[in-house]
Amino acid sequence: MGYDWDKFSGSRKSAGEELRERVDALKRWVSPPGGAKTKMWVLVVIAVVSIIGYASYFTIQPDETGVLLRFGQFVRLTEPGLHFKIPLGIERVYKVKTGRIFQTEFGYRTAQAGVRSRFVERGYEDESLMLSGDLNVIDMQWTVQYRINDPMNYLFKVRNPEQTLRDVSEAMMRQEVGSMISDQVLTVGRTATAEGAKVSMQKILDDYATGINIVTIKLQNVNPPEQVKAAFNEVNEARQEKESLINQAQEAYNKEIPKAKGKAKQVITEAEGYALEKINQAKGEATRFTDVLKEYRAAKRVTRKRLYLEAIVKLLGSAKEVYVVDSKQKSLLPIFEINKGRAK
Secondary structure, eight states, rough: OOOOOOHHHHOOHHHHHHHHHHHHHHHHHHHHSSOOOOHHHHHHHHHHHHHHHTTEEEEOTTTTEEEEEOOOOOOOOSSSEEEEETTTTTTEEEEETTSEEEEEESEEEEOOTTTTOOOOTOHHHHHHHETTTTTEEEEEEEEEEEOOOHHHHHTTTTOOHHHHHHHHHHHHHHHHTSSSSSHHHHTTTTTHHHHHHHHHHHHHHHHTTTTEEEEEEOOOEEEEGGGGGHHHHHHHHHHHHHHHHHHHHHHHHHHHHHHHHHHHHHHHHHHHHHHHHHHHHHHHHHHHHHHHHHHHOOHHHHHHHHHHHHHHHHHHHHOOOOOOTTOOOOOOOOHHHHHHHHHH
């Protein structure tokens, strides 16, 4: 079968003409001639429905808590996830970062955070300079880390909770420093100062119902003013040297004293053992003497002879040489001379 290609080619339109016709058709549909508004109203309704549908849901992130209000009255708290609400301003949602730890700085500001952070201290002397209990000026920089634990109180009980936190922190830190002498704040009292300020701050923030919980207070730099900084450094070095010497002496004490106590205890124990041995020995000798005396009284002749023989046996056992001499022998020197020559 053959095709009439001329017929098809005569009715073919270009891509540009087809696009132009579709645009014209869309215009006629949106703005039909004769003043018909039906299709326009359809578009309006679709747009309104889309806007209402978009405004009917909201998403709470994992570190957030949503506070839902209806006509300005609290309705409920929402957990992380997708939720729905009544649109058109009937219900409003406030998202509060309850899962995040915030940080506010006093006496300085972080200009650039990173591996090599850069800080700015100039211009914040009103926050950092404070008076100690002994009327010395201390330059203190600290950081407060906090968390929002009550979104309702945080949003509606205090007008500006962040500024309230700053005011309370500065006031309590000045109170703690003012109750201590400067040497304590600059050296061993830093931890006590931070902990005392934290407790006082939390009490006031709870009384104000700010919904803020203090996590920690970190003292960054605690220094005397620049004018007397060199003198304070010398004093601190001397104190550190003093502490070092005290620690060395304590170490020597801990090493030698227990050793001496152990040796003394050993000597005492040995003496007690020796005394017990001698006492037992004396008691044994006394008991033996009593027994011998009892036997002697029962048989004097036999006992006397037995004691004599025992003494002779003991004496002869300890002698190196024994000489049996005739009772008629008048001089013992020849016998000694004979034995001396025999020994040679």
